[in-house]
Amino acid sequence: MSGVDTTAKLVRMINQIVRNLLHDKDPVGAVAGHVHAFWSPRMVQQLRAHGSDGLDPVAIAALERLGQDHGHAAG
Amino acid sequence: MGYEPQADFGTPAVTAQTRVSLLIDGRAISVPTGTTVMRAAALAGGSIPKLCATDTLKQFGSCRLCLVEIDGMRGTPASCTTLASEGMVVHTQTSRLEKLRRGVMELYISDHPLDCLTCSANNDCELQDTAAQVGLRDVRYGYQGDNHLGAAPDQSNPYFDFDPSKCIVCSRCVRACDEVQGTFALTIAGRGFESKVSAGVASDDFFSSECVSCGACVAACPTATLNEKAVTAIGKPERAVITTCAYCGVGCTFRAEMRGEQVVRMVPWKDGKANRGHSCVKGRFAWGYARHQDRITTPMIRNAITEPWREVSWDEAISFAASEFKRIAAQHGNNALGGIVSSRCTNEEGFLVQKLVRAGFGTNNVDTCARVCHSPTGYGLKNTFGTSAGTQDFDSVEACDVMLVIGANPTDGHPVFASRMKRRLRQGAKLIVIDPRRTDIVRSPHIEADYHLALRPGTNVAVLTALAHVIVTEGLVDEAFVRDRCDQDEFRDWAEFVADARHSPEFLAPVIGVAAQDLRGAARLFATGGNGAIYYGLGVTEHSQGSSTVMAIANLAMATGNIGRRGVGVNPLRGQNNVQGACDMGSFPHELSGYRHVSDPAARALFEAEWGVPIDPEPGLRIPNMLDAATDGLFKGIYIQGEDILQSDPDTRHVAAGLAAMECVIVQDLFLNETANYAHVFLPGSTFLEKSGTFTNAERRIQMVRKVMEPLNGFEDWQVTQALARAMGLDWNYTHAREIMDEIARLTPTFAGVSFARLDAEGSLQWPVNAAFPDGAPIMHVDGFVRGKGKFVVTDYVPTDERTGPRYPLLLTTGRILSQYNVGAQTRRTENARWHLEDVLEIHPSDAENRGLRDGDWVRLASRAGETTLRAQITDRVAPGVVYTTFHHPTTQANVVTTDNSDWATNCPEYKVTAVQVTPSNGPSQWQLDYDAQSDAARRITATAAE
Known part of the structure; x- marks a missing residue:
C-alpha cells in the first residue's frame, strides 16, 4: 500500500474547491454543482461517511445541498 | 500513390x-x-x-x-x-537562354563528383535533373582544375550526412535554417572559391553545432550534399503516403516515403495546413521505434505480476482478459472496472475505448491522459467561452502583433509552430514570456522578449490578476468588445475584483517575484500593442490552480478584445498529438463525445439508442480517483490503451500501489512499458504507421492517419478493442476505422460533417463541422461566443499547499526537451537518445554552490513524496530557489518526487510545483534500486508456442 489516506485526500479536494469558488454569488451552490458534475457518487458517499471533520463549513453545506438538489443519498 | x-x-x-x-x-x-x-x-x-x-x-x-x-x-x-x-x-x-544555362551548368558540374550511378540521390537529384533539362553533354573545362571533390564528409548527425564534395553552395540549406526553422545554425563560411556550408563555428560538426536536426536543410538541398542516412542505406522510395505525425499537438503532416514495407524517410508535406512543409527532429527522423527490437508483437498473460509473462494466442489473451473482467464485475460490481485511453491514440481508438467502458463494462470510469495535461483547458474554456478548445488556427500567428507565451516552451515542446512564432517575431511582433525558466524563445537569434516575467512557480493566477489590474485601472479595457460580447454583470464583478489594490502589481510583486514595473509594462504592451494572442502550455494547467489560470487567461483576452479574429485568441499548445481529440471523443468520465455531460438525458438517449444499452447518468472516476479506489480495495480491473501511467503520472509510489492492488490490469501498448510491470494481460499495439484513423491537433484540425505498413502485431488497435468488446458480449462489427468515424459523426454535433471521404478530399477539417459551419471553423467565436455571452470569472489567487520550508527549500518544476517525447517510450528507442541520454537537474549556480555541487555531480532530489537521484546541471536558466528536470527516462523516476497535489477543478496534477531538497549523492536511491529489481523480474517472458 502507498499509505495514502484517500478520505483525507477527498477532504483536501473539497476544501480546495471551496477556496476557489468562494467568490461565486452562491458558493454553496457552486461547490455542490461542481461536485455533482465531476465526482463519482462513490467519492461523495465516502466523504459523507467521513463526517464533517476537517471540512470547510461551505463544503459541509454543499454536501447537504447536494443531497437536496441532486438526490445524492445523505449520510 | x-x-x-x-x-x-x-x-x-x-x-x-x-x-x-x-x-x-x-x-x-x-x-x-x-x-x-x-x-x-x-x-x-x-x-x-x-x-x-x-x-x-x-x-x-x-x-x-x-x-x-x-x-x-x-x-x-x-x-x-x-x-x-x-x-x-x-x-x-530560346537559343540564347539555352546557351547561357548550359554554360552555368558546366561550371557547376566541373566541380561535382560524377558518381551519379552510385550516389544516394541518383534519380532523386535536382542537379542531375537540371543538367538533363538544360541538355548538358560536355564540360569543356575538364575536371582537373581546383575543386572540392576531396572535402571530407560530416557524418556526425545520426540521421543525415553532409558531403561537402557534392555541395553547389546554393545556400538553400542556410536559408532554410534561417527562414523556415529560425535557428541560424548554418552559414556560408569563406568567400569565393573557399565558400562552404558550415554548421556553427569552425570547430563544430553538425552534431555539436546549434543545429536542431529539424531536417529543413535536408529537404531544401538540391543534391546529395545533405541526405538522409536511411536513403543511403535503403534506397530511393517507391511510393509515398500522406499521414499525420504521432508526436505533439502541432499535428504535422508528412509524406511517409516507402520502399516496400519499409519507411525510407518522412518528408514534411508542403500542403499540410498545420506545419506548412516544416518538421522537427522527432517527426522527421524519430520513427525508428516502429521496428525496434523491444516491440512486443505477441499477446501475453499471467496470473500474478510476480510470475513471468507467458506468450499466448490472441484468442487466449482476449478470452482471459474478458473472463477476468466479467468475474470482477460479477464479484465487485461494474464500478470496480475502468479504462484509460492515451492521447497518443486516434480519435477512433479513443471513441471505442470509452464506448467499451460505458457500454461493455457498464460504468463511466473512463479517463484519458489529458487528465494530467490539459483537462483544465477543457474546464476553463468551456466555462468562459463555451467550447473546450483553442480559438485559432496556427496561421493566425501571422497577424499577431503581441504574443503572450505563458507556461509553454514551444521551441522544445511544439518546435514546428515555434518556428512560425519566431518568424513572426523576426518580422517585428512583440513578445511577453511568463515562465520561471529562461526558455529558448526568450532570447534566440534576432529575437528578444520585450518582457520575461520569471515568476515564482505557482503564482500564475497572481500574475494574470496583476496584469488585469493594470488593464482595468489604467482604462485599457476594450469597452466596445466587452459591451457587445460579454455578460455585463459578470464583467463588472470581475473588474471590481481585479481593480482592488491588493491585486496591484506593487502589492503582488513580492509574491510573484517579478518587479512591479515589468508587470505594468507587460500589461500595457498586451493591451495596446495591436492584435494580442495568448499561447499557453502545461506550465499553466499543471498547477493547483490550473483551471483558474485558464479562466484568467480567457478573462484577459476578453477584456482586451482579443477574441474572434485573426492574430488574437487563446491558444492552448497541446502536449500530445491527440489531446484535443481524446477530450472531444468522450474520454472523460463525466462527458460523452462532444463535451455533453452524462447527466444530460437527451445526450444519453442518443447514445443509448445507438448502442442499445443504458448509460450511467453519474460521473465515473478520474485516473487518480481510480488509483485511490484501488488502494481502498474497491477498484479491481483496468484496461489501459497506449498510456504509461506509472512513469507519467505523479506520485509514482501511489500509482504503483494502486496498480498492484488490482486483480486484472490489461495493458495495450507497443512496448513492455513501466505500467506493464503491474499488468496481467499484455495486448500488443500498433504504431501510427500501421493503422488508419484521425488525430485532432491543437487548432481543432482533424487529419488522417493512414496505414503505410501492415501492423507488426497483426491488428490495428481499434481491432483489438473490438475483439475485447466482442468477448465481453458486445456485437461490434466495424470493418474499417472510417465506420467508427461515421458513428462519431452521428453522435457528436461538432463532428456531424466529418467523414474519411471528406478528409481525403479536403486534407483536413477544423471542428465544428456541421450545418452551422459546413466547412469547419478555423477561428471560433467570430460573431459571438459559443455559450452566448463571454463569461468573466473571478479567479482569486489561492497559494498552493505545496510550500517550501526548512526541509524542502527549493521548488521543483518539470518539463520536456526537444529531442524527447513524453515518457520517452518512442524517442528513447531512436537515435534521438544521443541528445538526451538521461534526465538532469537544472540548478542555479548559487544554489549549487550552497550545496557544494559541481556540474555533473550526482544529486539526491527529495520531496515529501519520495526521492530519486540524477546528475546536476548548473545553469542560470533557472532562478535561484528553482530547480528543473524532465521525465523522459524511467531510470530517473522524476515522478517519484512529484506529489498528489492537483488542480482544484479537474485533478490535473501539480507537476510544476514540488518543494524539494537537493543534496550530494553517491548513487541511486533505494527506490531506484528496488524498482530496477522489480522491473527486471516483472519483464521476464517464458517463451511458449503460440497457436
Whole structure:
C-alpha cells in the first residue's frame, strides 16, 4: 500500500474547491454543482461517511445541498 | 500513390487582392500580384531550370539558371526575382537562354563528383535533373582544375550526412535554417572559391553545432550534399503516403516515403495546413521505434505480476482478459472496472475505448491522459467561452502583433509552430514570456522578449490578476468588445475584483517575484500593442490552480478584445498529438463525445439508442480517483490503451500501489512499458504507421492517419478493442476505422460533417463541422461566443499547499526537451537518445554552490513524496530557489518526487510545483534500486508456442 489516506485526500479536494469558488454569488451552490458534475457518487458517499471533520463549513453545506438538489443519498 | 517528388513552384505563393495577366511562352496565365515569373511559369505548366530556388524559401537569385527573356526588358533577368506584371510577355526557351544555362551548368558540374550511378540521390537529384533539362553533354573545362571533390564528409548527425564534395553552395540549406526553422545554425563560411556550408563555428560538426536536426536543410538541398542516412542505406522510395505525425499537438503532416514495407524517410508535406512543409527532429527522423527490437508483437498473460509473462494466442489473451473482467464485475460490481485511453491514440481508438467502458463494462470510469495535461483547458474554456478548445488556427500567428507565451516552451515542446512564432517575431511582433525558466524563445537569434516575467512557480493566477489590474485601472479595457460580447454583470464583478489594490502589481510583486514595473509594462504592451494572442502550455494547467489560470487567461483576452479574429485568441499548445481529440471523443468520465455531460438525458438517449444499452447518468472516476479506489480495495480491473501511467503520472509510489492492488490490469501498448510491470494481460499495439484513423491537433484540425505498413502485431488497435468488446458480449462489427468515424459523426454535433471521404478530399477539417459551419471553423467565436455571452470569472489567487520550508527549500518544476517525447517510450528507442541520454537537474549556480555541487555531480532530489537521484546541471536558466528536470527516462523516476497535489477543478496534477531538497549523492536511491529489481523480474517472458 502507498499509505495514502484517500478520505483525507477527498477532504483536501473539497476544501480546495471551496477556496476557489468562494467568490461565486452562491458558493454553496457552486461547490455542490461542481461536485455533482465531476465526482463519482462513490467519492461523495465516502466523504459523507467521513463526517464533517476537517471540512470547510461551505463544503459541509454543499454536501447537504447536494443531497437536496441532486438526490445524492445523505449520510 | 506511386513515388513522385512534391511539386516545387520555385518561389513561395503570395496572397493578394489583385491579379496580373501575362503571357509565358505563348500561354496566358493570371496570377496574384507579387508572384514571380518563375512561379507563374510553373503554374502555367512550364518548368524553368533552377537550383537555388525552391518554393519554401524566399527568392535568392544566385544560381543564374532561371534566366528568361521578357519583351521590352534588357538582358536576361532571373525569373525567380522578377515579378510578373500586367501584359508581360515572357520567353523561357530560346537559343540564347539555352546557351547561357548550359554554360552555368558546366561550371557547376566541373566541380561535382560524377558518381551519379552510385550516389544516394541518383534519380532523386535536382542537379542531375537540371543538367538533363538544360541538355548538358560536355564540360569543356575538364575536371582537373581546383575543386572540392576531396572535402571530407560530416557524418556526425545520426540521421543525415553532409558531403561537402557534392555541395553547389546554393545556400538553400542556410536559408532554410534561417527562414523556415529560425535557428541560424548554418552559414556560408569563406568567400569565393573557399565558400562552404558550415554548421556553427569552425570547430563544430553538425552534431555539436546549434543545429536542431529539424531536417529543413535536408529537404531544401538540391543534391546529395545533405541526405538522409536511411536513403543511403535503403534506397530511393517507391511510393509515398500522406499521414499525420504521432508526436505533439502541432499535428504535422508528412509524406511517409516507402520502399516496400519499409519507411525510407518522412518528408514534411508542403500542403499540410498545420506545419506548412516544416518538421522537427522527432517527426522527421524519430520513427525508428516502429521496428525496434523491444516491440512486443505477441499477446501475453499471467496470473500474478510476480510470475513471468507467458506468450499466448490472441484468442487466449482476449478470452482471459474478458473472463477476468466479467468475474470482477460479477464479484465487485461494474464500478470496480475502468479504462484509460492515451492521447497518443486516434480519435477512433479513443471513441471505442470509452464506448467499451460505458457500454461493455457498464460504468463511466473512463479517463484519458489529458487528465494530467490539459483537462483544465477543457474546464476553463468551456466555462468562459463555451467550447473546450483553442480559438485559432496556427496561421493566425501571422497577424499577431503581441504574443503572450505563458507556461509553454514551444521551441522544445511544439518546435514546428515555434518556428512560425519566431518568424513572426523576426518580422517585428512583440513578445511577453511568463515562465520561471529562461526558455529558448526568450532570447534566440534576432529575437528578444520585450518582457520575461520569471515568476515564482505557482503564482500564475497572481500574475494574470496583476496584469488585469493594470488593464482595468489604467482604462485599457476594450469597452466596445466587452459591451457587445460579454455578460455585463459578470464583467463588472470581475473588474471590481481585479481593480482592488491588493491585486496591484506593487502589492503582488513580492509574491510573484517579478518587479512591479515589468508587470505594468507587460500589461500595457498586451493591451495596446495591436492584435494580442495568448499561447499557453502545461506550465499553466499543471498547477493547483490550473483551471483558474485558464479562466484568467480567457478573462484577459476578453477584456482586451482579443477574441474572434485573426492574430488574437487563446491558444492552448497541446502536449500530445491527440489531446484535443481524446477530450472531444468522450474520454472523460463525466462527458460523452462532444463535451455533453452524462447527466444530460437527451445526450444519453442518443447514445443509448445507438448502442442499445443504458448509460450511467453519474460521473465515473478520474485516473487518480481510480488509483485511490484501488488502494481502498474497491477498484479491481483496468484496461489501459497506449498510456504509461506509472512513469507519467505523479506520485509514482501511489500509482504503483494502486496498480498492484488490482486483480486484472490489461495493458495495450507497443512496448513492455513501466505500467506493464503491474499488468496481467499484455495486448500488443500498433504504431501510427500501421493503422488508419484521425488525430485532432491543437487548432481543432482533424487529419488522417493512414496505414503505410501492415501492423507488426497483426491488428490495428481499434481491432483489438473490438475483439475485447466482442468477448465481453458486445456485437461490434466495424470493418474499417472510417465506420467508427461515421458513428462519431452521428453522435457528436461538432463532428456531424466529418467523414474519411471528406478528409481525403479536403486534407483536413477544423471542428465544428456541421450545418452551422459546413466547412469547419478555423477561428471560433467570430460573431459571438459559443455559450452566448463571454463569461468573466473571478479567479482569486489561492497559494498552493505545496510550500517550501526548512526541509524542502527549493521548488521543483518539470518539463520536456526537444529531442524527447513524453515518457520517452518512442524517442528513447531512436537515435534521438544521443541528445538526451538521461534526465538532469537544472540548478542555479548559487544554489549549487550552497550545496557544494559541481556540474555533473550526482544529486539526491527529495520531496515529501519520495526521492530519486540524477546528475546536476548548473545553469542560470533557472532562478535561484528553482530547480528543473524532465521525465523522459524511467531510470530517473522524476515522478517519484512529484506529489498528489492537483488542480482544484479537474485533478490535473501539480507537476510544476514540488518543494524539494537537493543534496550530494553517491548513487541511486533505494527506490531506484528496488524498482530496477522489480522491473527486471516483472519483464521476464517464458517463451511458449503460440497457436
